[in-house]
Each structure stands twice: as C-alpha cells, then as structure tokens.
Amino acid sequence: MRLDLTTLNLVLAIEQTRSITRGAQQEHLALAAASKRVSDLEARLGVQLFERRSRGVEPTEACRALVRHIRSLHASLHALESEVVEFARGIKGHLRIAANSGAIAECLPADLVAFSQGHPQIRISLEDLTSAEVQAAVAEGRADAGVFTAPLLDSRLQTWSYARGRLAVLVPKRHALAAQDRVRFADLLDYDLIGLHAGASAQEMMRQQAQALGRTLNARIQVRGFDAIAQLVEAGLGVAVLPGGPAERFSRVFDVKLLALDEDWAVREYCLGVLRQERLPAVLQRFVDSLCPPAPKA
Known part of the structure; x- marks a missing residue:
C-alpha cells in the first residue's frame, strides 16, 4: 500500500x-477532493479516521496513531533534507556515534576532536546511551559505531579494544571513609549510594x-x-562509584574526597563496535583506524 505525502499532510491538518473544511483550506485542496482523499485512505487502511460531528470531526484512536507516525515521518524528512543540503556546503559524510557516559567522560572527546580536525568534511553526531543500548543501536543500524564497556552482548557486532578506565569512589570530605585513600566495595555497602540510572553499566556491575x-x-x-552525582555527594546524601577521569576532576571542583576502588573489576575495558560486514564504508573505516590504529606490519 502506497501513502502519498499530500494525503498524510491533509490528515494532520x-x-x-x-x-x-479548514484542513482542506490549509493544504490548498478543494473540499470535495479532500473528502475523497480521506475516504480513500480510510478504505485502504480499513479503519475510520474521523468521527463526523455537527461542528466538525473528532479523530479516532486509529487516527491518533497515524498522526504520531506522520509527525515522526516529518521529523525524518526534515533530518534527511538538512543532511542532504549539507553536501552543498562541503560536508562529505555523516558519522553517527553512540557511546556510554563513561566513554564520553573519560576518553572519547579528545579522539573525536582529533578525528574531526583530520576530517573536517565529515559531520559527527554523538548520542549518550547505556552500553546495552549502544550495542543495540549499532546492531539495528541506528548508529554507525558505538563505544561501550564489556561484555559484548550482540554477536552481530565486530569489536576492537579501544581504551581502559578504572572506577573510583567519591565521598563527602567529612565522611567516615574520607580518612582512607583506598576502599573495598563491601565497605561502601554500609552507606547510601548515589549512582546513574538503571541500565548504566557501572550501576549493573555494582548490583551484581x-x-x-x-x-x-x-x-x-x-x-x-556525573556532575549531578558529585554535587549530591558533596551535599552529604551518599557516596558514589564513577569513572576515574570525571571523579578526579570533580575532586578538584567539589568538596569531596577521591578514593581508589580496591577491586579487580574496577578496571573497565571500553570497546569500539560496528556492525559486522565484509567491507566497512570508507568514512567508518577511517574512524575505526583513528580510534584503534592497526598494528604495524612486521
């Protein structure tokens, strides 16, 4: 079944x-032509879209569902137009990257800057997701590349070891643990913990x-x-486990104490993943090589 944009815009109007009548006027259609378009669409979909009333029409639930998709389509068309227009301004590609909060806070920004400087004609968009969401976005084609923490959850992805980080602890300056430089995770469980939303990799690791x-x-x-976490720790509402990079920065800005987390699992590996395919698009291959340079040939 083919749906034309004029009819969909009419439904939205x-x-x-x-x-x-007003919808037809808004879309510059004759009333008879507009009525026929709506009737034909209802016949093709097999549902009633509007309930006719004495003072106009009322959309049905089927119509409301259709309208949601029409608005989504408009957003996609706008994004499509914007991206294509960029080619006239010299943009030669668009790289969609998804990454978890830890990677964005610890290691990814500097590499994105370096890649952007070396490839000024490639536009980059970056989305902050949980590690599981990053992998799903790449596997389903909603992102070209993803940076996430192990483990790998989707076999459709090809991955490279990208970077390593280490979790650290923030406690209020006058906290009972503040006299220490290192702490075991078991000791933290005696206190309220401030963390990221459910699904974040560090949060799931702590729960396990x-x-x-x-x-x-x-x-x-x-x-x-992470900045909200640091402020809440400073306020004395609890202790927090977060990536070492931002934790160290926050310890210089907020009235908190930085402690090492004395656990083997505190070391985290960041992976770069793309959808497994025989040959990567040129732009994506350059990005992979930029973040994970191939080993020199012997």
Whole structure:
C-alpha cells in the first residue's frame, strides 16, 4: 500500500483543526477532493479516521496513531533534507556515534576532536546511551559505531579494544571513609549510594557485585549525569562509584574526597563496535583506524 505525502499532510491538518473544511483550506485542496482523499485512505487502511460531528470531526484512536507516525515521518524528512543540503556546503559524510557516559567522560572527546580536525568534511553526531543500548543501536543500524564497556552482548557486532578506565569512589570530605585513600566495595555497602540510572553499566556491575557478597545495594538516588552525582555527594546524601577521569576532576571542583576502588573489576575495558560486514564504508573505516590504529606490519 502506497501513502502519498499530500494525503498524510491533509490528515494532520484535519486532526489539528478538527475540520475537513479548514484542513482542506490549509493544504490548498478543494473540499470535495479532500473528502475523497480521506475516504480513500480510510478504505485502504480499513479503519475510520474521523468521527463526523455537527461542528466538525473528532479523530479516532486509529487516527491518533497515524498522526504520531506522520509527525515522526516529518521529523525524518526534515533530518534527511538538512543532511542532504549539507553536501552543498562541503560536508562529505555523516558519522553517527553512540557511546556510554563513561566513554564520553573519560576518553572519547579528545579522539573525536582529533578525528574531526583530520576530517573536517565529515559531520559527527554523538548520542549518550547505556552500553546495552549502544550495542543495540549499532546492531539495528541506528548508529554507525558505538563505544561501550564489556561484555559484548550482540554477536552481530565486530569489536576492537579501544581504551581502559578504572572506577573510583567519591565521598563527602567529612565522611567516615574520607580518612582512607583506598576502599573495598563491601565497605561502601554500609552507606547510601548515589549512582546513574538503571541500565548504566557501572550501576549493573555494582548490583551484581553486591549480590555476590550477599548484600543489598542501597541505591538511594539515581540520576543522569556525573556532575549531578558529585554535587549530591558533596551535599552529604551518599557516596558514589564513577569513572576515574570525571571523579578526579570533580575532586578538584567539589568538596569531596577521591578514593581508589580496591577491586579487580574496577578496571573497565571500553570497546569500539560496528556492525559486522565484509567491507566497512570508507568514512567508518577511517574512524575505526583513528580510534584503534592497526598494528604495524612486521
């Protein structure tokens, strides 16, 4: 079944104005032609889109569902137009990258800057997702490349070891643990923990480690953003485990103490992943080589 954009725009106009007459006027169509378009569309879809009333029309649930898709289509068309127009301004490609919060905070920015400087004609978009969401986005084609923490959850991805990081701990300056330089995870479980939203890789790792110890993770507050975590720790609402890079920076800005997390699992590997294919597109291959340079040939 083919749906033309004129008819879809008409449906959207009628839904907004609650009137076939005003919708037709808005789309510069004769009333009879507009009525026929709506009737033909209802016949093709097999559903009623509008309930005719004495003072106009009321959209049905089927119409509301269709309108949601029409608005989504408009957004996609706008993005398509914007991206194509960029080629006239010298842009030669678009690279969609998804990454987890830790990678964005610790290691990815400097490499994106270097890649952008070397490839000024390639536009980069970056989306902040959990590691599981990053892998799904790459596997489903919503992102060209993803940076996430192990483990690999989707066999459709080809991966490279990109970088390593280490989790650290922030506690309030006057906290009972502040006299120490290192701390075991079990010691943190006696206190309220401030962490990222459910699904974040560090949060899931802590939950698993707490279960292994037969303990409960007292996740008192969960937020989005490491800076929010640091501010809440400073306020004395709990302690936090977060990537070492931002943790070290926050220890210089906020009234908090940085502690080393004395656990083997505190070391995290960041992976770069793309959809497995016989030959990568040239732009994507350059990005992979930039972040994970191939070993020199002997």
